[in-house]
Amino acid sequence: MEDREITAMFQARDEAAISCAMEQYGALCLTVAYNILGNRGDAEECVNDALLRVWQAIPPARPQVFGAYLLTAVRHAALDRRRETLAERRGAGQIPAALDELSDCIPAPDDPERILDARALRDTLNRFLQTLTPDARTVFVSRYWLCLNAGEIAERMLWSGARVKMSLSRTRKKLKAYLKKEGFSDERI
Amino acid sequence: MKESEYLDLMNGLDARYPEEAVSRLSGNAIPDSETAFTAVPVTRTPRRIFAGVMTAFAAAACVFAVTVLLPKLGRGPESVNPASSQPGTDFERETAVTDSTEENPVSWAHTMPGETEVGCTDTAPGDAVATTLKTHNNTMPNTGEGAVEYTTSGAVSAGATVTGVTSNLYTTTVIETPQVKLVQNKLGYYVLEVQAGYHASVRIKAEDQPAFTLNASQSAHIVKLMADEKLEPCGDKIMPSGASPDKYLDERLTVELIGTDICWELSRFKVADLNLIQVDGVYYQGKTADAAKQIRQYAQYCMDGEEFVIHLPADYSGYAVIFTIACTQNPVILSQEDTGYILKQMTEAKLTEIPTPELPCGGPISVNLGFTQWDIYTEDIVSIDNKFYRDSTGALAELERYALGFLGGERPE
Missing domain, CATH: 1.10.1740.10 (RNA polymerase sigma factor, region 2, helix turn helix motif)
Structure with a gap:
């Protein structure tokens, strides 16, 4: 339907x-x-x-x-x-794992100035997602917005789990590079 | 990053991205409409772009792009982009299939995720062909007389996978047909884009040997070699005294692209090292770096089972991306099979360290397997980790030829 x-x-x-x-x-x-x-x-x-x-x-x-x-x-x-x-x-579900994965490319703000960056970071993330292929974007959003694990994404995308993991890994690397290019370096964030 | 910050960040995603993801995961098209997804403010213009793209997918439901050469993804060449199969979308196709025989069955199947495969297989002319879909009952008429022609339409459930229709019809010499095209994807893989209803893989057959169907990776490699070959008819001009080539025929290898009208005969002759291709009875000789020879060699490796395949742990499979061949630019990413073959050649090469030699212009051809990079300068000189080596076994020359096959057959200028 x-x-x-x-x-x-x-x-x-x-x-x-x-x-x-x-x-x-x-x-x-x-x-x-x-x-x-x-x-x-x-x-x-x-x-x-x-x-x-x-x-x-x-x-x-x-x-x-x-x-x-x-x-x-x-x-x-x-x-x-x-x-x-x-x-x-605390510790239940996929959120801690998803957070842990993303923390590598999006370090935590820990002072007021950096908190101001949160909005800019959100806008930057949206712009970054625009640059991805539909497949990569779907996998990324499925993992970090829907909190699906790799196996669940793979099942729905008709992909292998390894391909999903690889897609996520590549996207995280791209995100890290994109954030750096946009000025969200480790020092700033 | 704290959990709350992470959640805030994700809550701030533009609504069109979750919409897109949910739609793709569930097999639904994103409607082409300005009407808001009301939960979150939406930037309208880009959303329309996505909506248009997804609608285009739905409209093109009868033409699926089938990706080959990603075997470890666990999907064969008949896999179909799930985004193209929309629930409730009329699914229509017309496929004329000829030569349905016991040997070349016509098959038609729909696989619903999590359900038993339903479909039909026609094993001989005149047999009834029927299929039962989840949402549609359909009977495909079989006209008999050695031909099966049918048109079917119906609704296909979300995520449906449509598999195979084969045909055998060899009449033309065109590599790129409306049904099959060789393209290089973003990752550098050579893939066969196959129109829905067709199944593309290469079958090779030597005289006195059983036919051998290549896997997706091998098939794409062969087709690439075929596509690289620039043909010009040579007839019998190159044969001694104008004699018929058939008189000197030593061995003949047939290479066909199943599901298309392509069939090549690679002929080897006793009188000279002539590597000719015969298509529909006309002889051709390759102008470029003996692609015919490479096809023959590669096909022979496959037939003899000499291909050296490396087996990677499941979690490592995505790292095929690191296996590349390059001449400074445009690295070609290899399949596991091709990587395995190259690894075999590397293993077989017995190298002797030499002082830095005079190097040719044009730079090396690099073979990068992640843990090692070989820069091949000539057929027998290679550089590994800034040291130079000479190979006298011929394995390096073979490796270079193999690598050149991926790079268009010619050394960089």
């Missing part, structure tokens, strides 16, 4: 929209939530919460890319849940 059909069902307040959305995106939603939370029960709850949010938001919202809209809702729900339980759950 296409996104626009699912959106139309939500617009029409057709409860079958929920099951259609789950059929189309349920597995991916659950994976993303699980990778953020590291707990299946919490992940399932987050997906349900996200579906409820989406149900409440549409209408009036009219998302053109329903999948991304739903995944964003799932991600936000999972991150909210993660913040609530961070003390007990």
Whole structure:
């Protein structure tokens, strides 16, 4: 079923929209939530919460890319849940691993001046993503935004896990070089 | 970087990137619309560009680019860009296939991720051809009389992979056909771009030997050599006393590109070291650095099973990128098979250190395997780590010829 059909069902307040959305995106939603939370029960709850949010938001919202809209809702729900339980759950899920990978090319700001760079860094990252091929960009966003692991990305991209890892490795190197070129050197960041 | 900073950074991604990623992962097209993805502010103009690109993918659902020569990615030449298979998108193709026989079956299959492969195989003319798709039932008529012609249309599920239709029809001498093109991808690999419905790999056959189908890497290498060859008909002018070449024929090797109309015969003659190519009964001789000989050599290596293949640990597979051949610019990245062959030649070369010799103009051809780089200056002189060596075994000459094959057959000026 296409996104626009699912959106139309939500617009029409057709409860079958929920099951259609789950059929189309349920597995991916659950994976993303699980990778953020590291707990299946919490992940399932987050997906349900996200579906409820989406149900409440549409209408009036009219998302053109329903999948991304739903995944964003799932991600936000999972991150909210993660913040609530961070003390007990520190280290769970894919976020620590993803953060660890990126830390090599995006070191941490640790003073006020550098915090001001955060916005510039975000803009620079967006510009950098524009330079990537669609495949490389999809893999990068899947890993660091959706928090999917290499195997999960590989399965959905119909790639091998090694190819995903290699793509991520190359992209991180490019990002590091790009940030350096843009003035985000280790000394600055 | 703290976790909160990381999350803030990722939360600040332009919405079109998550949209693109989710759409590609789920097999959905990004609609071409200005309507906002409402959760995050969007920069509209670039988003439209992406939307246009993705829509173009959907519109071109019947023409898939099939990438070859990346065997370790675990995808054969029949793999299809999943972004091209959209759920609910009408999937149409028309493929005329001839010569469906017991020996050359026609196959047609759709593989749904996580599901049992469904499809059909036609093993002989006149057999019924039927396929069952997840969302579409279809029967393809078989016209019989040695030919299968069908048109099918239907909806293909997200991520569907479409595999193979083979045909055998040898009539022309053109390397690049509408169905198969040899291109160099961004990584430097030579790949065969194959139109959906066609399967491209090279099959070689020597007289009195069984046919041997090459893998994707080998196939692309052969096709590259074929493409490098500049042909001009020579007929029997080069033969003694105007005699027919067939009279002196010593050995004949057939190289065909399955799924296309390309079939070359590489003929070797007793009277001289003549490496001729026969296409449709017309003899040609290569103008460039004996590509025909290289094709023959390479094919023979493959047939004899002499190819030296290195096996890398799974986690190391991505590092094939470090295996390159270069003449100062434009490095050619090698497959594992080709790397293995070069490694074999390196191993076989027995080197003797010599003082710095007088070096020829044009610079060396570099063979870089990551852990070692050989700069080949002549057929028997190589430099490794700033020391010069001479080889008297002929392995270096073979290595140079092999490397030249990747670089167009000629030394840099």
